[in-house]
Amino acid sequence: MKILAVMNQKGGVGKTTTTLNFSHALSQNDRKILLIDADPQGHLGNCYGIADNISSGLDEVLLSGDAISHHLKPVRENVDILPAGIRLGEMETKSQTGANRGYRLHDALALEKNQTDYDYVIIDCPPASGLLAMNALLAADEILIPVTGDYLALQGLSRLIKVVRNIEKRLQRQTKKHFVLTRFYERRRLANQIKQKIIQHFPNQVLKSVIRENVSLAESPGFGKSIFEYRPKSHGAEDYSNLAKDYLEGNYY
Amino acid sequence: MKILAVMNQKGGVGKTTTTLNFSHALSQNDRKILLIDADPQGHLGNCYGIADNISSGLDEVLLSGDAISHHLKPVRENVDILPAGIRLGEMETKSQTGANRGYRLHDALALEKNQTDYDYVIIDCPPASGLLAMNALLAADEILIPVTGDYLALQGLSRLIKVVRNIEKRLQRQTKKHFVLTRFYERRRLANQIKQKIIQHFPNQVLKSVIRENVSLAESPGFGKSIFEYRPKSHGAEDYSNLAKDYLEGNYY
Numbered sequence: 001m002k003i004l005a006v007m008n009q010k011g012g013v014g015k016t017t018t019t020l021n022f023s024h025a026l027s028q029n030d031r032k033i034l035l036i037d038a039d040p041q042g043h044l045g046n047c048y049g050i051a052d053n054i055s056s057g058l059d060e061v062l063l064s065g066d067a068i069s070h071h072l073k074p075v076r077e078n079v080d081i082l083p084a085g086i087r088l089g090e091m092e093t094k095s096q097t098g099a100n101r102g103y104r105l106h107d108a109l110a111l112e113k114n115q116t117d118y119d120y121v122i123i124d125c126p127p128a129s130g131l132l133a134m135n136a137l138l139a140a141d142e143i144l145i146p147v148t149g150d151y152l153a154l155q156g157l158s159r160l161i162k163v164v165r166n167i168e169k170r171l172q173r174q175t176k177k178h179f180v181l182t183r184f185y186e187r188r189r190l191a192n193q194i195k196q197k198i199i200q201h202f203p204n205q206v207l208k209s210v211i212r213e214n215v216s217l218a219e220s221p222g223f224g225k226s227i228f229e230y231r232p233k234s235h236g237a238e239d240y241s242n243l244a245k246d247y248l249e250g251n252y253y
Numbered sequence: 254m255k256i257l258a259v260m261n262q263k264g265g266v267g268k269t270t271t272t273l274n275f276s277h278a279l280s281q282n283d284r285k286i287l288l289i290d291a292d293p294q295g296h297l298g299n300c301y302g303i304a305d306n307i308s309s310g311l312d313e314v315l316l317s318g319d320a321i322s323h324h325l326k327p328v329r330e331n332v333d334i335l336p337a338g339i340r341l342g343e344m345e346t347k348s349q350t351g352a353n354r355g356y357r358l359h360d361a362l363a364l365e366k367n368q369t370d371y372d373y374v375i376i377d378c379p380p381a382s383g384l385l386a387m388n389a390l391l392a393a394d395e396i397l398i399p400v401t402g403d404y405l406a407l408q409g410l411s412r413l414i415k416v417v418r419n420i421e422k423r424l425q426r427q428t429k430k431h432f433v434l435t436r437f438y439e440r441r442r443l444a445n446q447i448k449q450k451i452i453q454h455f456p457n458q459v460l461k462s463v464i465r466e467n468v469s470l471a472e473s474p475g476f477g478k479s480i481f482e483y484r485p486k487s488h489g490a491e492d493y494s495n496l497a498k499d500y501l502e503g504n505y506y
């Protein structure tokens with residue numbers, strides 16, 4: 001069971017869109033996936049037609065210690081989701097105490113491991129670097145970092161890397177990092193400059209497939225579908241399919 | 254002194270880009286502007302070349318009770334900025350107590366009012382609905398809500414409106430709301446559908462000028478410039494100039 005956190009505290013870089021479509025691409029190879037919506041705004045759940053105000057999910061796992069299996073919702077043949085749950089915001093706004101408050105997700109997944117046969121657990125993170133992001137980071141074996149090709153994204157990236165390295169140094173743990181360029185405009189000089197900068201800074205860590213800006217990717221959640229179900233011949237479907245392939249085969253710049 | 258909060262808890266909808274360029278357009282009419290970076294990620298400061306790790310600013314105002322004037326940085330002839338400051342994240346992560354913790358910015362600005370002659374105070378908010386957003390909301394006379402033309406943005410918008418109405422009802426206060434469509438693709442059916450939905454839901458509140466997707470808007474922060482300084486003939490400059498005009502003249506759909 002491999003645990004991936006899709007993480008970037010910068011807003012709107014395609015974390016949710018990547019979680020939705022990358023996992024769907026992975027699940028097409030007979031793999032069993034558990035999705036975890038770690039964003040109190042519940043957008044990943046929204047993509048599967050789960051309204052944020054009526055569900056319980058990760059909130060009860062982290063706040064009340066419930067088992068993950070208690071709150072799962074099957075959404076596809078081999079994809080289950082643990083929705084955010086309406087109370088998840090309390091992890092960030094209400095004071096959580098205890099030395100292990102960063103490990104609650106880690107521990108809940110360790111219990112789950114014994115009872116289920118997921119190949120991948122993929123965690124959609126919020127645009128923040130608080131206790132929820134911490135839980136995702138400490139639960140994860142690997143992190144997938146979507147980055148857009150613009151200046152403020154670069155600022156956000158350097159900040160993210162500092163935070164992650166800090167935590168990893170303090171807690172003496174390492175996660176494998178993968179970068180994916182998202183919302184990519186192939187003809188923009190800025191996007192290509194940013195792409196080169198990231199490749200220089202993170203050799204052998206930037207996945208070869210970039211995800212191009214493609215309106216179908218913005219449309220599919222409105223139909224409760226992944227890009228493959230909504231528009232399988234689109235650039236969006238092609239790119240996420242290639243991304244999954246590159247990830248599995250280890251194709252980096 | 255009119256106080257505007259640029260607010261939307263959805264990530265990457267153009268809050269910072271709007272704060273930067275809309276205020277610059279306003280300042281061109283001889284108006285004196287105070288910008289407040291209420292996002293611990295400090296992106297607005299980044300747009301003015303202020304590195305996040307060396308400044309103190311709003312953090313000291315909210316956490317230590319310092320006066321705003323103590324931490325201002327003049328960035329243009331009639332534009333000052335109160336940067337986020339390196340400790341601002343503590344407002345969200347460390348438990349803040351006291352019945353008035355939501356009013357700290359409101360009170361700091363009330364003090365400032367007596368000593369300065371700003372025409373506008375514009376607050377860039379983070380992609381979160383925590384204590385910082387609360388402080389911005391309770392300090393503001395008006396809120397400017399950037400919205401992108403896609404499905405997840407609509408989900409985020411309905412959530413934002415619920416949160417804001419809740420707070421306003423509880424605290425018996427009303428802010429005037431303005432919506433602006435950002436990162437707008439004029440030819441996308443989805444964008445136009447979302448635009449129509451928002452206009453239907455919020456008649457007389459959606460500013461007539463939409464901000465089109467324009468790479469110059471993504472590039473200008475990298476040069477420490479507003480769009481007017483970087484590329485005054487671009488669509489981005491045209492749109493933000495028109496937006497300021499619509500705001501001042503009250504032009505809505």
Ligand SMILES: Nc1ncnc2c1ncn2[C@@H]1O[C@H](COP(=O)(O)OP(=O)(O)OP(=O)(O)O)[C@@H](O)[C@H]1O
Nearest residue numbers: 011012013014015016017127183213214218264403
């Ligand atoms: N490659 C793409 N092409 C077109 N639209 C995209 C693409 N990737 C994402 N989008 C759209 O851009 C918006 C932001 O993407 P998304 O919500 O996935 O980012 P996020 O990082 O999860 O945001 P947040 O920080 O708010 O959680 C969404 O409306 C999404 O549908």
Ligand SMILES: Nc1ncnc2c1ncn2[C@@H]1O[C@H](COP(=O)(O)OP(=O)(O)OP(=O)(O)O)[C@@H](O)[C@H]1O
Nearest residue numbers: 011150264265266267268269270380436466467471
């Ligand atoms: N109209 C536009 N055209 C092109 N690029 C844009 C436009 N508006 C914003 N951008 C770019 O999109 C990215 C997201 O915008 P911005 O950072 O202003 O959004 P935000 O809502 O402040 O994000 P966050 O939630 O992370 O604070 C930035 O890199 C910005 O330069």
Ligand SMILES: [Mg+2]
Nearest residue numbers: 015016039043
């Ligand atoms: Mg998201």
Ligand SMILES: [Mg+2]
Nearest residue numbers: 268269292296
């Ligand atoms: Mg911002």
